[in-house]
Amino acid sequence: MVEPSDAVQIWLWIGTIGMALGALAFLFMAAREKPGNRWFHTITFFVAGIAAVAYLAMALKQGWFPILREGQDMAEPFYWARYVDWFFTTPLLLLDLALLAGATKEAIVWLLGLDVMMIATGFFAGVTASDIRWVWFIVSSVIFIWLLWVLLAEILGAARQRPPEVRAKFNQLAVLLAVLWTVYPILWLLGTEGFNVIGITGEVATFAIIDLIAKVGFGFLLLSNRKVLEAARPGAV
Ligand code: RET
Numbered sequence: 001m002v003e004p005s006d007a008v009q010i011w012l013w014i015g016t017i018g019m020a021l022g023a024l025a026f027l028f029m030a031a032r033e034k035p036g037n038r039w040f041h042t043i044t045f046f047v048a049g050i051a052a053v054a055y056l057a058m059a060l061k062q063g064w065f066p067i068l069r070e071g072q073d074m075a076e077p078f079y080w081a082r083y084v085d086w087f088f089t090t091p092l093l094l095l096d097l098a099l100l101a102g103a104t105k106e107a108i109v110w111l112l113g114l115d116v117m118m119i120a121t122g123f124f125a126g127v128t129a130s131d132i133r134w135v136w137f138i139v140s141s142v143i144f145i146w147l148l149w150v151l152l153a154e155i156l157g158a159a160r161q162r163p164p165e166v167r168a169k170f171n172q173l174a175v176l177l178a179v180l181w182t183v184y185p186i187l188w189l190l191g192t193e194g195f196n197v198i199g200i201t202g203e204v205a206t207f208a209i210i211d212l213i214a215k216v217g218f219g220f221l222l223l224s225n226r227k228v229l230e231a232a233r234p235g236a237v
Pocket of ligand 1: 089119123141
């Protein structure tokens with residue numbers, strides 16, 4: 001029977017506590033604002049809050065089962081709770097960016113639709129024991145490249161119409177997102193779901209660190225400048 005090691009457990013608890021503290025901080029930051037001016041705080045709170053729940057489940061040794069993958073000689077834990085987290089939180093992160101850019105509703109639907117397709121097909125890649133998983137990995141990666149294209153063509157175009165301080169914040173966050181999100185498929189390849197180069201501990205540790213940067217770090221960067229949020233407030237949405 002595969003059991004998560006103590007080192008894996010420590011990283012899952014670091015993820016849980018980091019996400020929970022981030023969610024609390026965003027809640028306090030929201031409380032300083034008037035109702036109607038808390039769009040970004042609310043979205044970002046749920047990003048960290050949902051991740052805290054998923055990490056807590058994994059830290060409590062739930063949300064996983066062992067899989068013996070083709071080409072590997074030992075069963076490894078497959079943490080499906082990760083994908084549940086990503087399925088809900090990655091669209092919310094993109095929504096933050098799209099609202100900051102003042103993107104059209106149509107562009108927002110494209111961006112979020114591609115994102116949930118990317119995570120759903122990524123889940124199939126992770127849950128499949130046979131080499132069919134590579135088909136899913138490729139499908140998910142193609143959708144990811146499409147998503148980045150929509151972000152850089154459509155959403156970046158919309159951001160150009162925004163006041164300079166909003167545009168600058170958008171650019172900063174879009175670069176962070178594009179670079180950081182590209183690490184995920186690479187880490188997937190290096191981890192147990194791909195070629196198993198770094199092992200389960202290396203995988204869980206690195207995911208915990210980049211998850212915290214992609215959610216809590218991103219959230220602080222977004223919410224740190226109240227002038228930007230005031231100027232970018234979605235009116236009729
Ligand atoms: C997978 C594997 C299949 C190919 C691709 C992937 C991309 C995942 C991404 C995840 C982003 C997660 C974030 C979490 C925040 O905490 C599913 C790993 C392309 C981009 C930002």
